[in-house]
Structures are given as structure tokens and as C-alpha cells.
Amino acid sequence: MDAQWLEWTRHNVARGCDVQELQAILARAGFAACEITEALTLAGAPLASTATADAEVDYVALSRPSLVANPQAVGASPIDDTRVQLYQIPDFLDAARCEAIMALMDAWLRPSTVTTGSLYAGFRTSQTCDLGQMNDPLVAEVDARIAQTLGINPAWGEATQGQKYQVGEEFKAHTDYFQPATPEYAKFAGARGQRSWTFMIYLNNTPAGGATHFTRLERSFYPRQGSALIWNNLQPTGAPNPLTEHHGMPVVEGTKSIITKWFRDRGPGAMADTLGTGTQG
Structure with a gap:
């Protein structure tokens, strides 16, 4: 995930946006589950809420x-x-x-x-x-x-x-x-x-x-x-x-x-x- 998307994630987590909604947006943008989880973690999102829309893909x-x-x-x-x-x-x-x-x-x-x-x-x-x-x-x-x-x-x-x-x-x-x-x-x-x-x-x-x-x-x-x-x-x-x-x-x-x-x-x-x-x- 590039710096622009990481900053976007950090900004929206800081604004208090719904984590699940952010997950869905990042998944639609093409990021894998591991990338989304890492970005949300770095942005300070609660770990318990970092399940992603890709979770169903084994x-x-x-x-x-x-x-x-x-x-x-x-x-x-x-x-x-x-x-x-x-x-x-x-x-x-x-x-x-x-x-x-x-x-x-x-x-x-x-x-x-x-x-x-x-x-x-x-x-x-x-x-x-x-x-x-x-x-x-x-x-x-x-x-x-x-x-x-x-x-x-x-x-x-x-x-x-x-x-x-x-x-x-x-x-x-x-x-x-x-x-x-x-x-x-x-x-x-x-x-x-x-x-x-x-x-x-x-x-x-x-x-x-x-x-x-x-x-x-x-x-x-x-x-x-x-x-x-x-x-x-x-x-x-x-x-x-x-x-x-x-x-x-x-x-x-x-x-x-x-x-x-x-x-x-x-x-x-x-x-x-x-x-x-x-x-x-």
C-alpha cells in the first residue's frame, strides 16, 4: 500500500469513520486482507475490528x-x-x-x-x-x-x-x-x-x-x-x-x-x- 493510501487510512481513522466501511473501501480498491489489516493497525484502528471483506477468501x-x-x-x-x-x-x-x-x-x-x-x-x-x-x-x-x-x-x-x-x-x-x-x-x-x-x-x-x-x-x-x-x-x-x-x-x-x-x-x-x-x- 503506497503512502497516499496509508495517509488516507490514517486520516479517516482519526476522523472516527466506521472501520468496517473503511475495510470495504480498501477491499474494493484492490488491497489484500493482510495489507488492509496492516494499514488499519498502523492508523490506530482497534485490532478487534480489523476483519476485512476478503476474510471469506481462504x-x-x-x-x-x-x-x-x-x-x-x-x-x-x-x-x-x-x-x-x-x-x-x-x-x-x-x-x-x-x-x-x-x-x-x-x-x-x-x-x-x-x-x-x-x-x-x-x-x-x-x-x-x-x-x-x-x-x-x-x-x-x-x-x-x-x-x-x-x-x-x-x-x-x-x-x-x-x-x-x-x-x-x-x-x-x-x-x-x-x-x-x-x-x-x-x-x-x-x-x-x-x-x-x-x-x-x-x-x-x-x-x-x-x-x-x-x-x-x-x-x-x-x-x-x-x-x-x-x-x-x-x-x-x-x-x-x-x-x-x-x-x-x-x-x-x-x-x-x-x-x-x-x-x-x-x-x-x-x-x-x-x-x-x-x-x-
Whole structure:
């Protein structure tokens, strides 16, 4: 929480404003429960009254879906860095499914967009396909398997997207979570809440370039057909994890096609997926 918001909190606590109302305002501005509690405590609000509007979100449970609790069951390997939750599954989709989805995507591509609406030209130069809006059985099958493999209720997920990158195209360094206390958060978070997990699948082998480079971890992952890369954009406290910043590096040779599905920190029903654990194939 920046100095301006901290001063706002201190000023309104000193004025005698209702603590629960201040909590709700800070939550709508995108701050996590731990940040709100800390700000109210620093401002001198009674500790007994510092429960926040995010209290119903069990971020610890969200950080431990079945993929995390039992990665071996779905063939997942954690990346050896305790600062982030980042997993790989080498053979999540077979070649036939990858090729079929790429054929679907090629017929429905549109220029990719960004949620902030203010980034400079060239920041994101790929094309996007709204796979989740198609009434296609293969897309539905893959969509269900993503949720089952991760272990989070599919109703907590956004509509699945596909992206295609030609030579020279990229998505410069960015985070998948919505930046708290910004117009972006106010516009896109809403009742669905913050983005939590990202599940990305590479649909083809890219001969050169196209890596997903985590800029603050100095780790790069190269497109390999059928492999999946999964990470949690949040910390167990619910605060965004800035170490998940990543750069879709420019394609140097060939193309890069991927599937991306984002999950939120809340949704209808229980968080845990009730459909069972997905299988590879």
C-alpha cells in the first residue's frame, strides 16, 4: 500500500469513520486482507475490528489445490524456487489435440489486447482466439482437464484463450494479476476477484525464440508441444506476487501458439474442483 493510501487510512481513522466501511473501501480498491489489516493497525484502528471483506477468501487453501498437494498424480514438477509456485507438466496434451486446436484458432484470430488500455504500441503484438466462447467438444474437453488437473472449480476460471505469435511478435514483461488500487483492478476484478492461477499450454515447438521468461527469477521456458506451465500469481496471504512477472519473448523463427486459462480468487461454489483429477493424454 503506497503512502497516499496509508495517509488516507490514517486520516479517516482519526476522523472516527466506521472501520468496517473503511475495510470495504480498501477491499474494493484492490488491497489484500493482510495489507488492509496492516494499514488499519498502523492508523490506530482497534485490532478487534480489523476483519476485512476478503476474510471469506481462504488464500492458503487457494495456494494448495490438488496440483500442489499431489503433483505426482498429474505428472507435474515444481520449479526449485520457494519464492513462487511454478510447475511444469511435460506432456499435458498430445500432438493430435494440439494440432486440432491450432487449426481452430487460425480461423478465429483477432489482435490481442491489454487490460490497462494505456500501454504503448508494440507492448503486445500477438493474435488471440476466444476459445472459451466456442461450442466445440475438444475445447470443452481441454478446458475441463485444465480445471481437473489444477484442482480448482472450473466455475472459478475465466474463458479459455488461445494466442498465436508470428516472427518478431511478443508480449513484453507483465504480470497476469490486476494491479491493486488501479482503474484496471476496478474494471476487471469486480465480484470475481483477483486473478490467482495461470495455466498455459504450448501447442507447438518454436524453432527459435518465443520463450516465457520470468524476468525477476531469471528463468526461461521454451515452447515444447503439449507441455504446460502453471503458476500462482498470488502469495498465500492473497497479496500479488511480483516475482511472477514474465515476458513472452519475440519469436525468432517459426510461430508460437499457446492456450491460456486464468483462475480467480473466488467464484460460485467451493474452491476445490469436484470432478476429480485429470489424466494425461
